Amino acid sequence: MTLMTSWVESANSADTDFPLNNLPYGVFSTNALEPRCGVAIGDQILDMAALEEAGLIELSEEPVFDVPYWNDVMELGVDAWEALRARLIELLSADAPEQASVAPHLVPMADVLLHMPMVVSEYTDFYAGKHHATNVGTMFRGAENALPPNWLHIPIGYNGRASTVVVSGTDIHRPNGQLKAPDADTPSFGPCKRLDIELEMGAIVGTSTDMGQTVSVAEADEMIFGYVLLNDWSARDIQAWEYQPLGPFQAKAFATSISPWIVTRAALEPFRTSTPEREKELLPYLQEPGPMLYNIDLSVIIEPEGGKQEVLARTNYNQMYYSAAQQLTHHASSGCAMNAGDLLGSGTISGPGKSERGSLLELSWGGKEPITLADGSTRSFIEDGDNMILTGHAQGEGFRIGFGACEGRILPAKRFP
Amino acid sequence: MTLMTSWVESANSADTDFPLNNLPYGVFSTNALEPRCGVAIGDQILDMAALEEAGLIELSEEPVFDVPYWNDVMELGVDAWEALRARLIELLSADAPEQASVAPHLVPMADVLLHMPMVVSEYTDFYAGKHHATNVGTMFRGAENALPPNWLHIPIGYNGRASTVVVSGTDIHRPNGQLKAPDADTPSFGPCKRLDIELEMGAIVGTSTDMGQTVSVAEADEMIFGYVLLNDWSARDIQAWEYQPLGPFQAKAFATSISPWIVTRAALEPFRTSTPEREKELLPYLQEPGPMLYNIDLSVIIEPEGGKQEVLARTNYNQMYYSAAQQLTHHASSGCAMNAGDLLGSGTISGPGKSERGSLLELSWGGKEPITLADGSTRSFIEDGDNMILTGHAQGEGFRIGFGACEGRILPAKRFP
Structure with missing residues (x-):
């Protein structure tokens, strides 16, 4: 084309x-x-x-x-x-x-x-990037146990909060929350100290299903109205203390940013590509009848307050292990009703290389290897005043299908209580 | 009164x-x-x-x-x-x-x-019953590690699925899902074999907050429009395989039932009671300025297909460790916007005694101690055709504030794929 x-x-x-x-x-x-x-x-x-x-x-x-x-x-x-x-x-x-x-x-x-281009009915976030899951798992559980046992079988997801999905350009206050340092006896409450981005794509469900209805992967693919860039802002320290045993809650609830333009499935059609070869055979309900990922170049950019934009990472949506269609099929597999306007976050997209990582947690390896910026300052996590920008496009012959930017500046925490 | x-x-x-x-x-x-x-x-x-x-x-x-x-x-x-x-x-x-x-x-x-008495904006489920958390923790991790380290500090919650919250009397199909027996090499896909109820109260948020806004416990209490009975249907086998590391997803997504009448906070006013004494002092933002739980008698009833109703458990909402007001304050503490119509599940309500447990998982102790019904049949989990009924009321002097029933019959699983 x-x-x-x-x-x-x-x-x-x-x-x-x-x-x-x-x-x-x-x-x-x-x-x-x-x-x-x-x-x-x-x-x-x-x-x-x-x-x-x-x-x-x-x-x-x-x-x-x-x-x-x-x-x-x-x-x-x-x-x-x-x-x-x-x-x-x-x-x-x-x-x-x-x-x-x-x-x-x-x-x-x-x-x-x-x-915002749509009313978000409900927001679900997945965890379908293998390099990301391996990086995070290695940091938290060691290389031997990096991937949870279910990871190669299930597109793991959890329900997120729809009320705080905002359009690119919306300022975000640094969240407060319960924090507990590994060596502290008791938790404290205050501003997040390990604030992060997650580079994701968001798939927008366009057609609804009834409660009790299930859909094949081919049907799920047809249900997707389009895609946006998505930044699943994450408070790593709040998350570390709260997430056992029921998953992320306030660590992700304060904000999720999306790019303002819904790029349709039809526009992305020429850029279809397959998910990677499977290490374990998927159960039949999750097998794809054709290529259902897309070849989309993605970048993470930081713009410190008063400073210049600087690329922190480049990767591609084709790095994902599960497509949005597979995620949607799994989402409805219990009979869960899906609605037009449901937003599915892909999970953080990281490639295999050090410069292909879609979160600061991975880029600074949990804060152990801070990133040095052009102005000489360093970053392990986001500082107040930083504008964090995601960009993406599919590259055709002499044209590109762009998403516009997905950006948000971090403002200081508000006082509470 | x-x-x-x-x-x-x-x-x-x-x-x-x-x-x-x-x-x-x-x-x-x-x-x-x-x-x-x-x-x-x-x-x-x-x-x-x-x-x-x-x-x-x-x-x-x-x-x-x-x-x-x-x-x-x-x-x-x-x-x-x-x-x-x-x-x-x-x-x-x-x-x-x-x-x-x-x-x-x-x-x-x-x-x-x-x-349904309202449009559910979003649904959040908590885990605030200490006897329930202790019972489940003991079964899964042993008595020594029953409560997670954060449990006495945080009203633990996770986002649930609003699209499948249904009114009492709605039939529920047994969900399908990925299952993996502890001794199996690989997972399979099929009907849930360990289908359960969770006896909960649902608090309905009546006033909205903006993104970035926080609320005190006293303000949160005022924001609550009323309460319903809530059955957080749970597929224990799907949950066991899927829930690490990001929490319950399809195991809870297929259905949540609520009683049809919103009992207002004003009607429950005479029945206010305090949460229990704290084993660890709560952080200031979670401390209650007054009694914010309610004394509400609750029952779990089973009605096998063609059989008679039989009480399986009796307990009281006053057994909870955290009130809905505390949960709402925590929910908004990161700046998460709350909306009118948000539904907050209390978490499973169990008392200290064996006959006070709010789930079959606890009543049958993970299936090890099946319950014998009046007709001689036994139950470890729910069978097709069982109608599961929750009832509740606050008992006054010569009157009661009732909730009506919260019931749902389980139909056989649909075939998928």
Whole structure:
């Protein structure tokens, strides 16, 4: 596949995140416009509510784009998703006869505020990166017992907190919590001292299942509406003290950031790739009928307060051991009802190399090997004022499918109690 | 406090669950009426949508009762909750002048279908019963290490799945899942063989907090709209294989049942009692300024298919080590945003005695001491066709504040894949 050209000139550059091949879905507002659905094209956003109002697109009898979320479109189902993409490509292609009527509904990206692209129904976070799980397991339990016995059989996941999933650009206060140093007799309560990121992809479930219903991996793949970058902010010291025996809770509950644009499954289609060869054969319900991961280059960037951006790590989504489709199949396998707007975090994505690690915990090896930044300062974990940025794109021939950035600056802890 | 009398005669009996002192909130429908808000009084339900339509109650400029959930009322805030209760007592008291105009809006409970009383925003389950945690810990880790080191300091909790919280009376299919016998080399996939209940109370958060906001225990107590009985159905064999290192997931995701009536905090006020003396002093943010548990008698009942109901255990909510207010304070302590409609499971409630245990896992001691039923059959865990029933009430002088039943029958597993 090569670049598809558009009459929106800025969409035809080899290094834009948003060529006609992409067409990701977001929610934007301006001084004049209330939050509404929009589609990114080059350096512009197509105002979908205005387009619908003008009769240039009609997905449903009721308007679906004049709301600040894409959940209504998701609920129309896969056929509607395909029709929407086809119509958008038609309207925005270089030779589109509708150019003159569509052009007035473009809004420069520089003038907008971006919001959460959907209402998150529920948020589930997985632990499907083998290099990450091995690194963390080695630090905590030793190399011999790095991977838990179930890890090669189950896409391990836990329920996260949907109420604190926020869009890129939202400042995050350093959380307070119960902490206990290994040599302390009793715990204390105060600001997290080991604040971390987790580089992840988020898959957005677009169609719902009933309680008691199960889905095959092929069906699960079809249920996915699109993908975002996801930073699963983690308070490592709170986590260490609280997580036995029922898993992470407040260590992850304070914030999860996502990139503002939902990149559709259709846009990523040319970049499909397979999960790695299995060390243990998967149970039949988890076996993939085809390639269900994607080749997506990912970076972790730090921007200290008043300083310059600096890349800390580069890796790829193709490093995962389980795909989002496998995770979704497992999620519904007990009969758990899934809903449009459910967000599935992939788990931290790390590659095999030292510079391919998707968390500071791994990059600084638990704080034992602090990272030295260009300004001479060091980091084991995040400091107040640091802006942490994730970026990602799939690289095509002369074009790329970008996600936009997923960033968040850490503000000092609030006083409590 | 003694019985408050009503002109609804059936509400004046010493053994009704729903005297005027109670006035719990539910959602009902009939052949003629769409699901709407209702209040239980004796053997009747007051149709709140009709009452509002008739101008007999006005909480807000917009109608709030003609919808199938109480979330809108929750969001009006504590003052509105108090005004609502005061007005209902006024309208339903024995000497109420409005009797003739209110009476036409009563619907016999025998004629209705009960629905979920609210939209569950998110569901969190705690692990705050010391006898339960000690019993389970003893079975799995031995008496020496029964309680995890954090247990006396943190109200341990984990995020559950809101999409499968269902109202009492909903049938539940036995879940499938990954299982691995201790002596097996590899896991298999199939129906759960160790299906269990967990006797819990559910606290419903009625007011929201912003991300980054924290609340004291006293504030948290005020945020609670009311309580329900809650059965946290659990697949023990799925749980045993999946739960390390990130906690329960599919073992709990298939279903959680709640009783249909939200019993308000105001109705339970006379039954407040304190959490037990602390073995370790709690950190200041978790210390209670007053009694925040409630004295509520609870029972677990089994009804085998075609058989008779039989009590398996009796205990009391006053056995908990942490109150819902403490749990809510901890939940928000990292800055986690809380929303109206959030449901907090107390954790399994067990007393010190053998007949006071709130799960079959404890009652049959992990299957080693099967329970013999009246019909001569035995149970280590739940069998297909068993109807599992939780009941609860606070006992006053000549009246009781009842919750109605929380029941669910187990149907055979569906075939998957």
